[in-house]
Every structure is written in C-alpha cells, then in structure tokens.
Amino acid sequence: MRQELNGEHVKSSDAEIKVSAEAFEPGADKVAAPDLKDPSLVLSLLEADQVVAAKQRTHFGRRNLSVGARVLLWGLRIYVVAMLVIVLISAIRAIHPVP
Amino acid sequence: MKRLKQDASEPSFGPAHPTTDVAAASPIARDLAGLLTHEDVDRARDRWRVSRARWAERRSKTLGRLSVLWLLVGPGVLVFLGENDAPSMLSYSATGARFGIGFFIPFIVLTFAMGLVVQEMTVRLGAVTHRGHAELIFDRFGRFWGFFAMGDLMLGNFLTLVTEFIGIRAGLGFFGIRPAIAVGAGLAVVFAVITTGRYWTWERITMGLAIFNALFVPAAILAHPNWTAVGHSLVTWSPLPHGNPFDILLLILADIGATVTPWMIFFQQSAVVDKGMQPRDISAGRFDTTLGALLAAAFGIAALLATAPLFHHGIDASQFEAAQFAEALEPWIGHIGAALFALGIFEAGIVAAIAIATSSAYAFGEVVHTGHSLNRPLREAWPFYSILLGSACAAAALVLIPHAPLEFIVLIVNVIAVLAMPPALAFLLLLVNDREVMGEYVNGFWENAAAIAVTVVLICAGLGFGIATVIHMG
Numbered sequence: 001m002r003q004e005l006n007g008e009h010v011k012s013s014d015a016e017i018k019v020s021a022e023a024f025e026p027g028a029d030k031v032a033a034p035d036l037k038d039p040s041l042v043l044s045l046l047e048a049d050q051v052v053a054a055k056q057r058t059h060f061g062r063r064n065l066s067v068g069a070r071v072l073l074w075g076l077r078i079y080v081v082a083m084l085v086i087v088l089i090s091a092i093r094a095i096h097p098v099p
Numbered sequence: 100m101k102r103l104k105q106d107a108s109e110p111s112f113g114p115a116h117p118t119t120d121v122a123a124a125s126p127i128a129r130d131l132a133g134l135l136t137h138e139d140v141d142r143a144r145d146r147w148r149v150s151r152a153r154w155a156e157r158r159s160k161t162l163g164r165l166s167v168l169w170l171l172v173g174p175g176v177l178v179f180l181g182e183n184d185a186p187s188m189l190s191y192s193a194t195g196a197r198f199g200i201g202f203f204i205p206f207i208v209l210t211f212a213m214g215l216v217v218q219e220m221t222v223r224l225g226a227v228t229h230r231g232h233a234e235l236i237f238d239r240f241g242r243f244w245g246f247f248a249m250g251d252l253m254l255g256n257f258l259t260l261v262t263e264f265i266g267i268r269a270g271l272g273f274f275g276i277r278p279a280i281a282v283g284a285g286l287a288v289v290f291a292v293i294t295t296g297r298y299w300t301w302e303r304i305t306m307g308l309a310i311f312n313a314l315f316v317p318a319a320i321l322a323h324p325n326w327t328a329v330g331h332s333l334v335t336w337s338p339l340p341h342g343n344p345f346d347i348l349l350l351i352l353a354d355i356g357a358t359v360t361p362w363m364i365f366f367q368q369s370a371v372v373d374k375g376m377q378p379r380d381i382s383a384g385r386f387d388t389t390l391g392a393l394l395a396a397a398f399g400i401a402a403l404l405a406t407a408p409l410f411h412h413g414i415d416a417s418q419f420e421a422a423q424f425a426e427a428l429e430p431w432i433g434h435i436g437a438a439l440f441a442l443g444i445f446e447a448g449i450v451a452a453i454a455i456a457t458s459s460a461y462a463f464g465e466v467v468h469t470g471h472s473l474n475r476p477l478r479e480a481w482p483f484y485s486i487l488l489g490s491a492c493a494a495a496a497l498v499l500i501p502h503a504p505l506e507f508i509v510l511i512v513n514v515i516a517v518l519a520m521p522p523a524l525a526f527l528l529l530l531v532n533d534r535e536v537m538g539e540y541v542n543g544f545w546e547n548a549a550a551i552a553v554t555v556v557l558i559c560a561g562l563g564f565g566i567a568t569v570i571h572m573g
Contacts, residue, residue, distance in 0.1 A: 034147055036140050043135075045143040045150070047377055050229045053134035056468070060230070060238040060536060069529060076522040077247060079558070083518040083565050090568045091511055 141474040142375035145170075145299055149380070171383035172390060173302045174225075174370035177454055178218060178363050179211070179391030180309035180398075184451030185266020185444055186259065186512050187357030188315065188402045192424050194350050195403035198340040199410035200324065203354065204332045204400055210358035211396040213556065215388060216549045217524065220531045220542065221364050222384035225371030227540045232368040234465035236526050239533065248526055249466060251519040256362050256459045258512050260494035263452040268498055270445025272422040273438065281445075282495045289453050289491050293484060298373045298473040309450045312394070314443035315401035321436035322428070324404045345571045349514065352564050355557065356513025357399070361523040362458045369461035373472050378540060405432065405440055452491055460487035518561045524554045 034041055048054060065073070149170050156163025194203045221232065228235060233252070237245035264282055271281035292304050331337075340347050367388075376384055406424060408431040425441040432440070457473070463486045464471020470480035477484050528550055531542045542550070 036143055036147075039135050042140055042143040045146040046139065046375070047229065050142070050375065050377070051134075052136045052138050052472075055229065060228075060235065062241055063239045063533065063535070065240065072525055073244060073522070076525055079561070080251065080518055080522055083561055084515070086565045086568050087511060087514060087518065090571075 137476065137479065138470070138472045138474040141297060141299075142373075145375050146377075168383055168386060171374075171376065171380050172387040173306060173374060174367045174376075175218065175222070175384065175386075175388030176391040176394065177302065177305055177309060177370065177450075178367040179214065179388070179395035180306075180312050181366070181451045181454030182214070182358060182360060182363055183312050183395045183398055183447055184259070184263055184357075184455075185270075185448035186262040186353075187399065188444055188447045189266070189424070190350065190353040190357045190513055191399045191402040192406040194354060195406035196409035196414070196424070197342070197346070197350070199407045200328045200404065201332045201338040202336050202340055203350075203403060204329060205334075205336050206351070207354060207358075207399050207403065208333070208396055210355050211392045211399075213355075213553045214358045214363070215392040216546075216553050217359055217527070218363060218367055218388045218392075219385055220527055220546070220550065221368040222371055222376075222388055223381055223537070223540050224527070224531055225368040226376040226378050226381050226384060227537055229372050231372055231461055231465040231471070232365045232527075232530075233462035235530055235536070237466055239530060239536065240526065244526070245466065248523065249462060251522065252361050252365055252462055253459060255360065255512075255516055255519050256455050257490060257494060258515060259360070259362065260452060260455050260459075260490055261497050262512050263448040263455065264495045264498040266444050266448030267452070269422045270441045270443070270448060273425045273441030278499055282498055285449055285452060286491060286495050288449050289456060290488060292453055293457075293473065293487060294477065296474070296476040301473045302370075302374070305450060305453050308446060308453075311446040312398045312443065312450070313401075314439045314446060315398050315405060318428075318432060318436045318439045318443065319401035319404035321432040321439075322405050322408050324407060329404070345567050348564055348567050352517050352560055353513040355560055356516035356520075358395075359520055359553070359557070360513075360516035361519050362455050364523055364527055365462050366454055366458035369458070369465070369471070373461075373474065381540070402440075402443070405436070408432070452494075456487045456491045459490050460484065514564065517557055517564075520557050521554055521561070524550065524557070528554070 036042055043051065049058065149167065152163060152166040152170055154163075155166055191207065224232070224235070230238070233245070233249060236248050264285060267285040268278045268281045271284070272278065276284075288308075292301055295301050295304070340350075371384060406428065409424075409427055412431070414427055422441060425437040425444075428440060429437040460483050461471050463469075464480070464483045467482070469482045471483045472480065475483070528542070528547070530536060531550075532547065534541050
C-alpha cells in the first residue's frame, strides 16, 4: 500500500506524475483504507509544508514594499475611511431624518 | 521560489514545492512524524481518497474524473452559495421588486464573473502556500497592514453576521415562529455543524444545506416570468432602470456587494488549506469555483424573478423585509411559492452564518497562531471555536433588539462590503504576484488585467456612491 501511494506521489505538479504499475491493476481504487497511524504514510500523503508542525516552525519572510505599493495601500486606506464616514453619516440621517 | 523564514533553532526545511517523497525522506521527517496532529492525519486521509480517485481516473476517465471532482469541490461552491446570503437575496429581491426584469439580470451575471476572477486567485494562493490569507498578509506585509486588513474583515463579518440572523428571523417569521426561537434554531444549527471535528463532514453538511439556495428557483417559476423578456434583457441589458439615481446606485452597490466581499477571500483560501488542496488540485479548484459562481448566479437571478411581480403590479417594496416580501408575493406565487421564498431566505442566512463565522475564526487563528482547523476537536482548538460561536452568538443577540431599521441595514452592509473590497483586492494582487510566495503559479497578464479591472470597477462604484450620497445629503 505504502509503495503504491509513494509511486503516485512523486511530483506535486500536475505536469509530472509517475504512477506505479500497481495503479493500473483492476481494483486499485478499491484498496482498503491505509493505516494512518504510520507517521511516514501520513507524511507521504501531505506536502512537506502542509504539516502543521512544519507550518508552525516556518513563516514567510516580510517583503519590502515598493514606494508604489505603499502609496497604493495608503491611498486605499484613506479611501475606505472617507467612504465609511460618508456611509455612516448617510445611515444616521436615514434613521434620524432632519425635519 | 517560496521564501520561508525559520526559527534559528530549527533544522533546515525542504524546497519550495516539495514532493511528498521529499517530505517522507526529509531530514526532519523524524521530527515531524513525532509531532503529527489529529489535523494532519485527517488531512492525509482526505488526500488518500483523492489519490485513490486519481488512480480510478486513469482506468475510467469519466467516472474517475467525477470522483476526483466530487472529492475536491467544496470551498468554491460554499463561498458563492454562502455569499448568496440573506442580505444578498434581499438585495436581488429588492432589485426585482423595484425595477423588474431588465438591466439587473445581466448585471448580476457580471458581478459573479467579477467574483470568479477574485476567488480563483484565492484557490491558487491556498493550494500553493498552504497558508490562510490573514497569515500571509501578516507574514508578508507586517502587523501594521495586517491589523488594518483584519479590522476591515472583522467589522464587515460581524455586521454581515447580524444581517444573516435578520434573515433567519425574518424567514422563519413567515411561518409564525417567534424571533427568539428562530434565532436560537439558527445558532443551534451553527453549533451542530462544527461539533463534527472534521473538515470533510462540516463541508458536506454545509453543502447539503447550501443546495437549498435552489428554493428560489421554484419560487421564480411560480411567478411565471416572461422568459422572452429575460432572454432579451440578458442580451441587451435593457430596459434600463428608471427612478431616483441615488436609489439605483445604492442597489447597484448592494448587488455588487452581494457577490464580491472580503470575507470570501479569507474564507475560501482558508478552506482550501483546511481541505488540504495541493497545486495539482488547482484545476479542480477552478471547476469548484466556477460551479459555485454559476449556481449562485442562477439562484440570485431566480430571487429577482420571483419578486418581479411586485414591480409589475406597482407595489412599493422599498421598506420590505424578507417576510414582507414573501407575504406580498403570496397573491401572485401562491402560499407554496411564498413559503419557498421565506425558507430560501432562512437557508441563505444559516449557510452564510456558518461560513462567515468560520471565516472570522480562521483569520483569528491564523493571526494569533493557535489551532485553526475544522479537523481539530472542540477541546483542542477551543479559541478557534470560541470565536466562531462567540461571533455568531453576539450577532444573534443584536438581532433581537427591537425597532432596528432592518432593510436599510441589510443594504448598507453590502455597500460597506464593496467599500472594503479594494484594499482586500490590493493585498490579494500583491500576494498572488509575489514570485517568492507563488513560484510558477504567479498571476499571468490576463489574470492581472481582469483583477485590476474588477478593482477599478469597485473603486468607481464606491466613489460614485460617495459623490451621490454627498449630493443627496446636500
């Protein structure tokens, strides 16, 4: 079972998948569920950076934002705050109309 | 390729897109094997099913492909049917009741096409990085921008959750069920679904509930729409809506907000990660997302068609709530049709309450680095489940406050969603164009062009609303 799974999981990209000979045997899709108490089998089914412990240990580093990106983010932030103020005033006026 | 920052004390880790053989043979595999969690084992079980289905696909292409798709659909269908929530269906209903069949039918299709462009990027981001959106924003842009993004998300999510319980209350109100009981029933469903401690079970139950969004289809058929007029409007975008420009603009924004919102980005990426999808699953993820968009567009248009008789009979629906829509429709679509409409609003509120509360919980867990998976049992990931249930409970409690201007709140929530969307899209675009994060799965020219076009449309719609509001107030 383990060998079959490993044979199928050689590459994680769609383009390059090596399949074991057993995969073409009739009934290969009807094999019993694997014993997932075996840690190596669990690891063979998941990508390395999919394991919770690995994700806790590693993080993506901070990227340096270009001036353009900073201007974009600040501009959008100002846009959101200004628009929210307008929506808020509009909502208050709708609830409590000025006579 | 993918740049990972490690704790100095930890051993070196594998390459950007490691093969699973690399994982098993990695120098730290022994360490990891000792640290495997319940979540990892459940995810591996899901991956094994997908592997088995892929074997079957090589022997019987059609059945095997269907089997793979059945296993991999979920996040896309859920995010779009979840976004066909109570305020969204009420926006479509208000649109149908006030403007009838015309411009807004193709416009709804357009908004779902915009949603599809956005959500496809979250599939790639989740499948390639195995990280949620909130976690990536904090990692790549730092706490300052991270807290802004979280602020937008949490505010929008909470207000939207309130409106979901408005929908639940109003939908069951049609059947004479008291508000407290209706809201309590909604909370009970949210709680029952998360007690499974298994992402797969949660996803299938929620999808089972979400398919009842189709209740709007028989309600629309009972309204006997003029199908020739529907086809004509789809092709010609006419007749154009007439009336107060401010009201039209408000409904345009509400309909956009009914389809593209920040919580969808955070939810689908986290769900893709929780489901354990890998880069090889991206094409299935695209199918899932497209299927969700098509179903949601069809059901949204059905809600509009169901309420179109109100427009043709000149009934003022400007202050209607869900139950009032159903009651007003009864003379034209019958009691069964009205009941289906009310049940549809109830269902829309339930599914969205589950999805939006889960979106908040995922984001919280990712930011504070606590367990954030539906594969974890309640006792193990109690902070995650506390946020999920706590936000739902708080929103439900607010709905029971009497004399709230419900219809206006419902429309305003979608408007706020539109306003908060451009910054969320900016983060998404920066991430999905980040070669260190995405490697070969980075956005191409057309994907960027489409995403930038969506962002510009949203900004213009927001600015238009702002200008119209200022003029309207003056």
